[in-house]
Amino acid sequence: MPFHDDLLEKRQQLMQLGINPYPYSFPISHTLTEIREKEAELLEKDIAIAGRVTALRRQGQKVFFADVEDFDNRMQVYLKQQDFSDPVWQSILLLDIGDWVGIKGPLFKTKTGELTIWTKDFSILSKCVIRVPISKEKGDKKYYQLSDAETLCRQRYLHWITDKKARDVMVARAKILSTIRRFMENKGFLEVTTPTLELSYGGASARPFETTIHALSQEKAYMRISPELSLKRFIVGGFPKVYTICQNFRNEGIDRSHNPEFTMMEWYEAFTDYNYQMEQFEQLVSMLAKEVTGSYKVLYQDIEIDFTPPWKRMTILDAIKEIGKVDVNALSDEELKKKVHELDPKYHIIEPFSRGHIIDFLFSTLCEEHMVQPTFIIDHPLAISPLTKKKRGNPELVERFEPFVMRMEIGNAYSELTDPVEQYERLKQQREFDADSMEKEGTVHHPVDMDFVKAIGMGMPPTGGVGLGIDRIVMLLTNQHSIRDVIAFPLLRREE
């Protein structure tokens, strides 16, 4: 058992005193924050509060002070032997840091001026049997604060218990989600649910998690890598404005901006294109910044990010030309190959030669690290965008944008491809391309989802579609360095 003997002993002692250390309820009259807000009106009045004990200051066997913390505040309570019957006082002496308690009594101020509750009625609400390493603090300084990164991730509850800032990240995350929902509802969008478990996968390029379905004769199945194909079926079905907020699962690398399971928001709006959606995107994200931080200008790791719309827009070719100093259009295939080889001798140039893939490589190698302030990179090559309409006036490009902030791609959007015949051809091309590069380790063979092609075949109106990476937005708006810090329970290797 992981429990501590001395605390188990105290649990037993409480029971022997006739006290249930795990009672059923405790009605509170106020949260601690409410008490501080209504201090003047509540002084000398009886109140009932509950929280976790974070500090004990004993004055002999007859009186002591404790600090109690609830979700967002802390309050001192005062306990004196004369106020209690013998068994209750015995139970009070068994208190430990980490226990949950319920306190009833009048609010008063000590002679040092600290707001305190004079406990007249004491209840243990939960006896901990594992010691909780709560830090000590004076003013803003914290002492002995739990800081082992691994423990903070593996035992997130302990992170939350010991660090209010960790709880605040979750609050900000929830606020981002509710703000998004309000924004979308105001614009008349319908929130829909798409399947997590699918017999086919698509809508992105990624290696899926695989499983089998017993009820379907061990049929192979996959975890969703993107909700895109499902949402487009809604559009075909006659829902003009739909969105979803869901988990996507990609069986790929883990680092500070990638978790195998992450939260995505995607929306599709009929009769609009990517130009319109770029404005929607910057409007939504800047609003999130304002809601969460109070300003369009957000400090992230010592850099001020300015989310004020409109954001900078650059075509991917201009970015490579201006930032990377490579003018792709002025170079022949052979010259491009040479350039790529200079930049990365190990880069595997696939056959048949695809300028589109080279452009993508050049952007990520030469430009991505410079994408600090919010910037839309637009008009990507056709070859790397199989679900996107061709750019008006340039059939080698597509109408697509990827917003970058702090070197991270925080979204992806298109004027969605709606021509079913072209869609079928493009998906087949992608599959053939995959087959060609299968030898490269980790390459995924993307199936052609024929039911999706069938859906498009029945007529899909012009549509703008947008994806937004929720976890990365939370990182940016809460100044967290790693995606792990904004995901409550990130994936870690099994502990032995």
Added chain:
RNA sequence: GGGGGCAUAGCUCAGUGGUAGAGCAGCAGCCUUUUAAGCUGUUGGUCGAAGGUCCGAAUCCUUCUGCCCUCACCA
């Protein structure tokens, strides 16, 4: 997958070849308005795991495990 770093008491950390330490927490006391409470005493560790070098290893070497950073992969 490559390179670098870290792993010592419940927590925060010292300890670079010679008997495993401190503060906090815990335990036993003193203290009836304290607040990182204070004071006295005290329990607690296969030094991440396994192997090796050595008279002797927390410390040096090898392997393994986990975490962090970084590069690669991830259109």
